Amino acid sequence: MSAPDPSTAATAALAGAKPLAFWLDPEVEGHEVPETASALSGEITTDLAVVGAGFSGLWAALIAKERDPGRDVVLIEARTAGWAASGRNGGFCASSLTHGFANGANRWPDEIADLERLGRQNLDEIEAAIARHGIDCEFERTGELLVATAQWQADDLAVEAANLRELGYTTEFLTEEQTRAEVDSPTYVGGMFDPDAVAMLHPAKLAWGLRAACLRLGVRIYEQTPVRDIRSISGGLRLESRSGAVTARRVAWATGAFPGPLRRIRHFVAPVYDYALMTEPLSEEEMASIGWKNRQGLSDSANQFHYYRLSADNRILWGGYDVIYHYGGKVRPQYDQRPETFERLAEHFFATFPQLEDLRFTHAWGGVIDTCSRFCAFFGLAYGGRLAYVSGYTGLGVGATRFGAEVMLDLLAGEDTERTRLEMVRSKPIPFPPEPLRYTGIELTRRAIAAADRNNGRRNLWLTTLDRLGLGFDS
Ligand SMILES: Cc1cc2nc3c(=O)[nH]c(=O)nc-3n(C[C@H](O)[C@H](O)[C@H](O)COP(=O)(O)OP(=O)(O)OC[C@H]3O[C@@H](n4cnc5c(N)ncnc54)[C@H](O)[C@@H]3O)c2cc1C
Structure with missing residues (x-):
């Protein structure tokens, strides 16, 4: 049998795909989309206002209540909790706080052992919080298999595996044969497996579950409430929306790729679009044809890379590769769809798994990532220490946002912690230049x-x- 033409297979396979993130699709069985909370109206006061209900803000509100149940916490979201990057990502919940070991080791060689340890601890704490709050988000600590599709990538992975082993982790380098025994693609020439550093989860279910946990602990949530202005007033900050205002003693600003009125972070963040596809569920024969028994998350290792993983019902999510920046940092709903990227992704999918030539895609979507020039989160205080912010996760924020939330709360409390002492936390990325x-x-x-x-x-x-x-x- 001759191999199918990836381009023909791609066009046919995309024909019925819904232009919507699979995770947020209300028609998928088991998706219980929460009812939208009402918008803020009138004047309210609080101890802590958290702005943005993606993972950064949801974790910040939840942990603030866990640290001090008596504190009054308000969470304000422009649309609905988890609608943005947090509800539409690949669901790779990684321990890395630095967008991968290599980036962290290059930038903070003296700190990388601590950053790796804190990152793994953060992932353990995510797992514990999910259990403690009874959040059903299909969390599976599968580990991650990085695959090489060219020899230079395999050489880099061998070095990285050795570096991680030196720090005491059980990361293994895999030969071509060992890699293909895990997941079978004719494109693989080697791999690296880290059994502990990454978990797979359903991102929207995590966001909805965190939202519910916040409400149970007494957080007041206002949705459909974009904060338009921040003003210093005596005793705190006043956050204004079209229909109301909140006066808060402290503010945690967690708005991802949308700096909004917090002008000082604009130069550090470039919003870029990342795209993903979801297939229909694989049959038992299709699963057997690729041999993916251990359910690890996978990424290939070129600079332009794909990430892919199984859902709970054995679909394959396949994303990455193209990263699109629009002049002026424009963010528009229509940019969530990019047919040429979907075609390219689908072609690459069939080139990787020619065994799956009859598989169809059911969903195709994109979303905005808060890229910064050092590829991992940056933090800071503004308004005389009354507002803390975090942004810049650059595509690896599912796990790191919980750490970012802890840093914001440490900074607001004026606490000297192992986290706030990190050079990674104290330094800022180099800003992007203005247009053009x-x-x-x-x-x-x-x-x-x-x-x-x-x-x-x-x-x-x-x-x-x-x-x-x-x-x-x-x-
Ligand atoms: C397609 C895609 C795939 C990805 N895959 C992965 C992956 O597999 N693993 C991984 O680790 N990371 C991944 N990421 C990145 C990850 O999703 C993000 O790093 C993470 O979700 C960032 O969370 P956040 O809370 O900081 O931002 P967001 O989720 O963007 O949330 C910010 C929130 O703030 C709100 N907001 C903004 N401005 C205001 C305002 N003025 N007033 C009130 N509210 C406001 C927004 O409405 C939004 O809800 C991916 C991202 C995309 C787009």
Whole structure:
């Protein structure tokens, strides 16, 4: 039998895909979308206002109540909890706080052992909180298999596995045969398996579950309430929306890729679009044809990479590769759909798994990521220490947002903790330049990265210069 043409298979397979994130689709069995809370109206006061109900804000509100049940906490969300990146991501809940070990080790070599330990502890705490609050979010601590589809990637993975083993983790390098015994693709030439560092989960169910846990602990939630202005007043900050205002002693600002009225973080964040597809559930024969028994999350290891994983009902989520920045940092609902990216992703899917040529995609969607030039979260205080913020997770925030929430609460309490002492927490990324330089720089970098992938990973002068400056662009 000859291999199917990936391009023909892609077009046919996408024909019936809904333009909607699978996780947020109310028609999927088991999706109990919470009723939207009412908007803030009139004047209220609180001890702590958390702005943004993605994972960063939901964790901040929940942990604030857990740390001090007597504190009054208000959570304010522009639309509905989890509608943005937090409800539509790949569901890889990683221990890494630094967008992968290599990025952290390059930037903070003296701190990487602590950052890895704190990250793994953070993932343990996510697992414990999910159990404690009875959140059914299909959490599976499967570990992650990074696969190499070219020899230079396998060489890099071998070095990374050795570095992680030196820190005491049980990360293994896998040969081509060992990798294909885990998941069978003709494109694999090697792999690296970390059994402990990543869990798979249903992101929207986690967001809905955290929201419910917040309500049970007494957090007051207002949805459909974009905060438009922040003002210093005596005793706190006044956050204004169209229909009401909250006066808060302290504010945790957790608005992801949307800095809004917090102008000081705008230069650090570039909103970029990332895309994903979901297949229909695989039959037993289809599962057997790819041999994916251990349910690990997978990513390939080029600079432009795919991430893929199984859902609870054995669909495959397949995302990544293209990272799209729109001039001026524009964010628009219509950008959530990008047919040329969906075609490309589907082609790559069938090139990876030619065994699945008859499989169809049921959902195709995109979402915005808060990219910053160092690829991992940055933190800070504003308004005389009364507002703490976090942003910049750059595509690896499902797990790290819980750590970010803890940092915001530590900073607001003025506490000196192991977290707040980290250089990673005390330093800021290099800001992006204004337009048109920002767009030009990002496009040049995207092209150089694609060229490096075609060229056995060799980085051109532009990329090596950015590397030396500690700058870059990623998803
Ligand atoms: C397609 C895709 C795939 C991804 N895959 C993964 C993955 O597999 N693993 C991983 O670790 N990460 C992944 N990510 C990234 C991850 O989803 C994010 O890092 C994480 O969800 C960020 O959470 P957040 O709470 O900081 O931001 P968000 O989830 O974006 O939440 C911010 C919230 O703030 C609200 N808001 C904004 N402005 C205001 C305002 N002025 N007033 C009130 N509310 C406001 C927004 O409405 C929004 O609900 C992916 C992202 C995308 C888009």
